[in-house]
Amino acid sequence: MRDDSCVACAGRIVLQAKESTSRNLARQLSSRTRYPVMYRLVAGLSLCAACLEQLPLIGEEICLQCGREYAADGLCQDCHKITGETLQSNRSLLRYNEWGKDLLGTYKYRGEERLAAFYAKLLTIVVHRYHAGTSFDCIATVPLHEQRLQERGFNQVDLLAKRLGADIGVPVRSLLLRTKRTAKLSQQTGRTAREESMDGAFSWAGEHLGQAGESPYRILLLDDIYTTGSTLRSCAKTIIEHAGPHSHIYSVTIYR
Structure with missing residues (x-):
């Protein structure tokens, strides 16, 4: 290329x-x-x-919680059903269509370096679009299970996090480990099945985030796609359990 x-x-x-x-x-x-x-x-x-x-840019009218393109004010129907939300919000840039599916597959399974730069720039645009003026303390990513990491050879989101961190001046920290190998979300049917598969999927990596101050510790959590949000909410739950409720976790993804 x-x-x-x-x-x-x-x-x-x-x-x-x-x-x-x-x-x-x-x-x-x-x-x-x-x-x-x-x-x-x-x-x-x-x-x-x-x-x-x-x-396929997501428009201005979105669900205030998950960032899905949504015509009404407030929360979409799915977010109204969620109890015990662990994310402050999710924001994404593009609708996930066949174009995005093909392009993301090329990046994940062929490791095209130019696509890493491209996707990192899209994430930088998401942050500037929705979080301009927000100060984040660190960036964290959704980890891959060790077996899947060996199969793929790299964690596609880790590469994006390094580039994004350099662009916005926020350090990247390894907060989580994946302890449970789950089926690909595309192979799971229904929201309930996805949420159950992610239960207990992550553990704390042991990094110390420092003492709680007057302001919350703001963490920017990255993934490539927000589908049901079960993966990101499971990650956020693990972070809060170990770092404390003073941690505020915002997720950003490329696709929604």
């Missing part, structure tokens, strides 16, 4: 051709952050003009 080619269609990237679309997207995304910052991020995405224009 050439550096001047689109990561989605492999076509040539012509900066002048994507200028107008980059500016329009940056204006759309910069309600909470400065336009120049957002424009630099959007214009730097390794997409051609056509693919940038077709980016």
Whole structure:
């Protein structure tokens, strides 16, 4: 894959051709952050003009808890049913469609380095779009089980976390271990089955987060997709159990 080619269609990237679309997207995304910052991020995405224009961006009307595109104010139907929520909120950038499924599969199973840079930049855009001005104490990721890590050769989210941390100036910390190998969420049927499979799936890695102060300890938890949220909520539950209720955990994902 050439550096001047689109990561989605492999076509040539012509900066002048994507200028107008980059500016329009940056204006759309910069309600909470400065336009120049957002424009630099959007214009730097390794997409051609056509693919940038077709980016399945989540709109402004979302569920306040899970970040799903949602027409009504407040919480979506699924979030109304959740008791004992462990996440402050989730925010995502793109709707998960066939385009996203194919592209993410290429990254996860082929380890394309340019896609790591691309996805990290998308996560940086999520943070600036929804959390501009928010100070996070650390970034944490959803860990892979040891067997799956050996099969895949790398944790795709860990690579994104390092790049995101460098972009926003927040340290990355290994807070969790995966102690239970679960079936892929795509192979599990229904919300209940997914929640049950994630029960007790994580343990504390032993890092000390410091003493609780007057302000909550803010943790930015990363994953690639928010489907039912069961994985992220299980991670957040484990963090709170060991770091204490003063820990506030916000999750961000690329896809929703």
